[in-house]
Amino acid sequence: MDIMKKDLLEICNLSTSEIDDLITLAKDIIKNPDKYREHCKNKKIATLFYEPSTRTRFSFESAMLDLGGTVVGFSSPTECSVAKGESVADTARTVECFADIIAIRHFKEGAAYVAATNVDIPVINAGDGGHHHPTQTLADLLTIYTEKKTFENLTIGLCGDLKYGRTVHSLVSAMKRYKGTKFYFISPTKLKMPEHVMTALENCNIEHIETAYLEEAMPELDVLYMTRIQRERFSNQAEYIKLKGTYILDSPKLEFAKEDLCIMHPLPRVDEIAVEVDADPRAAYFRQVKNGKFIRMALIIKLLEATNTERPYITDATEFAPTVIKCRNTRCISSIEQGLTPLFIKAKTGYRCIYCDCKAR
Numbered sequence: 001m002d003i004m005k006k007d008l009l010e011i012c013n014l015s016t017s018e019i020d021d022l023i024t025l026a027k028d029i030i031k032n033p034d035k036y037r038e039h040c041k042n043k044k045i046a047t048l049f050y051e052p053s054t055r056t057r058f059s060f061e062s063a064m065l066d067l068g069g070t071v072v073g074f075s076s077p078t079e080c081s082v083a084k085g086e087s088v089a090d091t092a093r094t095v096e097c098f099a100d101i102i103a104i105r106h107f108k109e110g111a112a113y114v115a116a117t118n119v120d121i122p123v124i125n126a127g128d129g130g131h132h133h134p135t136q137t138l139a140d141l142l143t144i145y146t147e148k149k150t151f152e153n154l155t156i157g158l159c160g161d162l163k164y165g166r167t168v169h170s171l172v173s174a175m176k177r178y179k180g181t182k183f184y185f186i187s188p189t190k191l192k193m194p195e196h197v198m199t200a201l202e203n204c205n206i207e208h209i210e211t212a213y214l215e216e217a218m219p220e221l222d223v224l225y226m227t228r229i230q231r232e233r234f235s236n237q238a239e240y241i242k243l244k245g246t247y248i249l250d251s252p253k254l255e256f257a258k259e260d261l262c263i264m265h266p267l268p269r270v271d272e273i274a275v276e277v278d279a280d281p282r283a284a285y286f287r288q289v290k291n292g293k294f295i296r297m298a299l300i301i302k303l304l305e306a307t308n309t310e311r312p313y314i315t316d317a318t319e320f321a322p323t324v325i326k327c328r329n330t331r332c333i334s335s336i337e338q339g340l341t342p343l344f345i346k347a348k349t350g351y352r353c354i355y356c357d358c359k360a361r
């Protein structure tokens, strides 16, 4: 099996063969859970959750417990010294003294990157602001593979909040590498895919159609990935109220869908999938939740076994004085983390922030 890198910060840290290895291992864990019961005996995961979570945190913790390991952590920043103003870097360095691997979720983009650059143990990004969510994508990939039996020639509709929804950013980054992928990006104009996702897509010649109408895409889709409008990311709540309820998937809409459509959602849902759809055999979202634990078990095993101590994604960043170039994304970790060096990487035009991928000015 491939030697993995030390961390998982974005899904593009994983090669296609590493993803295949994780899926193969997850399937073996599903088939033979007893074989893995003691695999991580004496190992400890720290779950640092600065943002609410049900599935992601429970699945990380259950994954480690089912591997025979133990868990420490917090589910809200009010529970620890973060409430006293401790930085992500200092928190990560402290936790490293007690744990073997970290899973971190933070409301600021690039927080997991900051944690990873301050510790020697593996760091997993469990969601950073509206940026990335690579382990949700691994759960999504296991679900797609189980339901569709292939990653090739799939037409995938991503519907809802494509601007702030971190799960769709990571899913596009994963699926764009497979032959014959075609995307429908279904969103209101105000919630279109961010520039960094679109730029990466243009570089790899993948067919993608942007539309505001779910009905237009429906008959074509093999996979429909619904998402919640991300209320917590809006700086203007009136804007959120205008956009909520834009898309509601219900049984009449599904009459135009393929018989073998796979309906997915990272959950939690608000109102974007009517409860009546749960009884439809095409609704895969609770199977998707279950897959999340097994793929995280596989990931924990692989990261703890990694012998490659390099961090190759920490690339040739350039440092600028904040007065010369500044990241203006208020959701970026660089907007709050004390002592953080502003770092940028050369883009096609200008520079982008290494923490959040936004264009710097």
Ligand code: NCD
Pocket (backbone or CB within 6 Å): 055, 056, 127, 133, 136, 166, 167, 227, 228, 266, 267, 268
């Ligand atoms: C998602 C997240 O946190 O980004 N949930 C999850 O991890 N399963 C989706 C969401 O909150 O809408």
